[in-house]
Amino acid sequence: MKIIPNLSVDCVVFGFDLTKLNILLTKRELRDPETDALLFTDYTLQGHHVLENEDLDNAANRVLKEKTGLDSIFLEQFHTFGDTDRIKNPKDMLWVKNIYPTVTNQVITVGYYSLVNSAKIHPDKKHEDTMWFPAENLPELGFDHAEIIDKALSCLRIKLSREPIGFELLPEKFTLSQLQILYEAVLGRKYDRRNFRKKITQLKYIIPLDEKQTGVAHKPAQVFIFSKDVYERTKKDKLGFPI
Amino acid sequence: MKIIPNLSVDCVVFGFDLTKLNILLTKRELRDPETDALLFTDYTLQGHHVLENEDLDNAANRVLKEKTGLDSIFLEQFHTFGDTDRIKNPKDMLWVKNIYPTVTNQVITVGYYSLVNSAKIHPDKKHEDTMWFPAENLPELGFDHAEIIDKALSCLRIKLSREPIGFELLPEKFTLSQLQILYEAVLGRKYDRRNFRKKITQLKYIIPLDEKQTGVAHKPAQVFIFSKDVYERTKKDKLGFPI
DNA sequence: TCAAAAGTGTTGACATTACACCCATGT
DNA sequence: ACATGGGTGTAATGTCAACACTTTTGA
Known part of the structure; x- marks a missing residue:
């Protein structure tokens, strides 16, 4: 299957480990083709060129499936990056020349973000060089991927504050504290525990189970599920008042 | 300047005539190259292929400048459409084959919307075949432009309910009723006049002038300006509570 | 003098914030 | 027994929704 040389997708995979928000990154290395000397190393998002006769959304799904093994997970297109100087760093130009000699110098990339429960990816097994990094503490990134991640995060925040998509990051059964930590981690703010619980428990689509946490060294919490x-x-699409 | 055959931008130009929300469309006709018989006629967004060595955002600005004469107006990328069957209607395939024979059958388009005060465009003069249509009552549209407009409108609604961008659609000086009608037209709901005014007048960035409407057959309204x-x-980026 | 939109306040319902103590479990 | 996070209520404040009459102008 031939690639489309001037069109790629990049996926920002967000994961939550019940503590903090993480982003999945893949190690990139470039070695001199002759001396095999390590020229540089850094990290990149999961991305690939779109294939001929492939829908954009399918391309994003394919990339995700290839890099994480996960299928049919939450995936949302958030922005397309098409400045002609996207690849301006010398190391990136060098890398492209070595790895994709057929690619033009003007590649636009469509950004997607996806939400997964970190526990579902065992990067160590399949892809040694693909691993989680805390969103708050990312390593050196290739291309314009820092910019792409910034935009993804701000789109995720807006989305999360409008729609109940946080459950995509949680195990099926979760506690209210886990949900609260998730919201705090993504939105970057704190909630009062009582007020948070009051708000959540009045939502009909967050359903308490007759079941409690086990194996924790404190009072076990009730577990909930989200009913899409x-x-x-029951949702009513109300838009906010003008700002 | 050569075009990039598989990449285009489409602009949804929103205008407000102090009464309702409008969308700028261009008439499209296809005639049989031999008999000159009219094969079909419909309307399309303002779009064009991106040029080689042109930034995406610049392409959108160029299209807008060409089609409306306007420069440096509000322009926001909202979604990229990349299904392989985007151009599936026979009339569209026919049109592409006639007009852009070099174009591949897999074209992705990046959607932008822009906001203009309708009064600033006099379509009759420059472009006879480009005109305003009420967003609520659009003519038959080519390609997947109905879908693109739907998405643009829903993105505009979300944006408008988060940020004060409505002023881009208004004359510099406006009355509170005009602002209210604008919000009602875009968001598709009604506001109570007193509550709306109460809310707006407490915003420090909507500034009353010592000036009144003239030439109206009723009590003249005070005029306001928006201070970006x-x-x-003074803005504080507060995100809503989880839904 | 009439028509048309401008302008103006109060009240009740609801939502949001702030805040402190006891409970159940594993170690 | 202790450390850890789970679970709970109330009062003050702020925000939102509903509602009707008078004013100013041009025609």
Whole structure:
């Protein structure tokens, strides 16, 4: 299958480990083709060129499946990056010349972000060089991927403050504290525990189970599930008042 | 300047005539190259292929400048459309084959919307075949432009309910009723006049002038201006509570 | 003098914030 | 027994929704 040389997708994979927000990155190395000397090393998002006769969304799904093994997970297009000087860093130009000699110097990339429960990816097994980094503490990034991640995060924040998508980052059964930590981690603010619980428990689509946490060295918490079905049935698309 | 055959931008130009929300469309006709018989006619967004060595955002600005004469107006990228079957209607395939024979059958388009005060465009003069249509009552559209407009409108709604961008659609000096009608037209809901005014007048960046409407057959309204400067200085990026 | 939109305040319901103590479990 | 996070209520404040009459102008 031939690639489309001037069109790629990049996926910002967000994960939550019940403590903090993480981003999945892949190690990139460039070695001199003759001497094999290590020229540089850094990290990049999971990306690939779109293939001929492939829908954009499918390209993003394919990349995700290849890099994480996960299928049919939450995936949302957030922005397209098309400045002609996107690849301006000398190391990136060198890398492109070595790895994709057929690629033009004007590549636009469509950014997607996806949300996964970190526990579902075991990067050590399949892809040694693909690993989680805390969103707050990322390593050196290739290309314009720092910019792409910034934009992804700000789009995720807006989305999360409008729609209940946080559950995509949690195990199916979760506690209210885990949910609160998730919101705090993504939105970068704190919530009062009582007020948070009050708010959440009045939502009909967050359903308490007759089940408690086990194996924790403190009072076990009640577990909840999210019902997308109930949400879809009861949501009312109200837009905020003008700012 | 050569075009990039598989990459285009489409601009959804929103205008407000102090009454309702409008969208700028261009008439498209295809005639049989031999008999000159009219094969079909419909309307399309303002779009064009991106040029080699042109930034995406610049391409959108160029298209807008060419089609409306306007420069440096509000322009926001909202979504990229990249399904392989985007051009599936027979009339569209026919049109592409006639007009852009070099173009591949897999073209992705980056959607932008822009906001203009309708009064600033006099389509009759420059472009007879480019005209305003009420957003609520659009004619038959080519390609997937109905879908693109839907998405643009829903993105505009979300943006408008988060940020004060409505002023881009208004004359520099406006009345509170005009602002209210604008919000009602875009968001598709009604506001109580007293509550709306209460809310707006407490915003420091909407500044009353010592000036009144003239030439109206009723009590003249006070006029206001929007200060982007004051807004930028006083805004606090608060994200909503989880839904 | 009439028509048309401008302008103006109060009240009740609801949502948001702030805040402190006891509980159940594993070690 | 202790450390850890779970679970709970109330009062003050702020925000939102509903509602009707008078004013100013041009025609």
